[in-house]
Amino acid sequence: EVQLVQSGAEVKKPGESLKISCKGSGYSFTSYWIGWVRQMPGKGLEWMGIIYPGDSDTRYSPSFQGQVTISADKSISTAYLQWSSLKASDTAMYYCARQGSSLGFDPWGQGTLVTVSS
Amino acid sequence: DIQMTQSPSSLSASVGDRVTITCRASQSISSYLNWYQQKPGKAPKLLIYAASSLQSGVPSRFSGSGSGTDFTLTISSLQPEDFATYYCQQSYSTLLFTFGPGTKVDIK
Numbered sequence: 151e152v153q154l155v156q157s158g159a160e161v162k163k164p165g166e167s168l169k170i171s172c173k174g175s176g177y178s179f180t181s182y183w184i185g186w187v188r189q190m191p192g193k194g195l196e197w198m199g200i201i202y203p204g205d206s207d208t209r210y211s212p213s214f215q216g217q218v219t220i221s222a223d224k225s226i227s228t229a230y231l232q233w234s235s236l237k238a239s240d241t242a243m244y245y246c247a248r249q250g251s252s253l254g255f256d257p258w259g260q261g262t263l264v265t266v267s268s
Numbered sequence: 269d270i271q272m273t274q275s276p277s278s279l280s281a282s283v284g285d286r287v288t289i290t291c292r293a294s295q296s297i298s299s300y301l302n303w304y305q306q307k308p309g310k311a312p313k314l315l316i317y318a319a320s321s322l323q324s325g326v327p328s329r330f331s332g333s334g335s336g337t338d339f340t341l342t343i344s345s346l347q348p349e350d351f352a353t354y355y356c357q358q359s360y361s362t363l364l365f366t367f368g369p370g371t372k373v374d375i376k
Binding site for chain 2: 183185187194195196197200209211212245247249250252253254255256258259260261
């Protein structure tokens with residue numbers, strides 16, 4: 151079964167750093183793009199960026215360029231999303247998702263809730 | 269950047285109703301359009317890809333159509349488990365896959 155499993159919920163203070171993860175299984179991790187999506191409380195889906203674990207080619211939405219870093223460690227089939235200095239406005243659910251050959255995204259991880267509060 | 273809009277933003281319908289949701293792109297995206305369903309507290313689920321292809325395991329009451337800038341998602345006979353929010357997403361732009369704002373379908 152193709153599966154993406156994300157790391158657990160995080161509670162952080164403004165200014166702190168954070169790295170959340172997305173582990174793939176059941177498929178060749180290096181052969182598919184992995185995207186990241188933000189969903190702020192009560193809001194819609196926002197495209198953040200995407201990485202190809204095979205060669206770490208990474209692209210960012212202009213809205214998120216410079217705000218986050220996407221990376222991957224293909225040796226452990228895991229993609230990451232990280233912040234160097236969190237803000238309260240980073241409070242959201244973050245999803246990873248695999249892009250299939252159809253260009254649709256499936257499956258999705260279960261989501262990681264990040265709460266940033268002083 | 270390609271902008272996506274959806275209409276309506278919400279709708280109320282009854283079980284058995286035929287429901288149609290529209291998605292529009294700010295420029296032609298050929299057939300590079302996906303549809304997702306999201307239920308509260310759950311991750312989105314891919315329903316339709318390439319505008320009209322049904323994802324494996326998705327009930328046949330869901331269908332998609334359109335090309336260029338205008339697309340529709342149709343649920344032929346709404347079921348209780350279909351009450352959710354639906355999002356379109358373009359996959360035309362190289363690696364910048366914007367979503368529409370969503371359409372919430374609730375019970376009348």
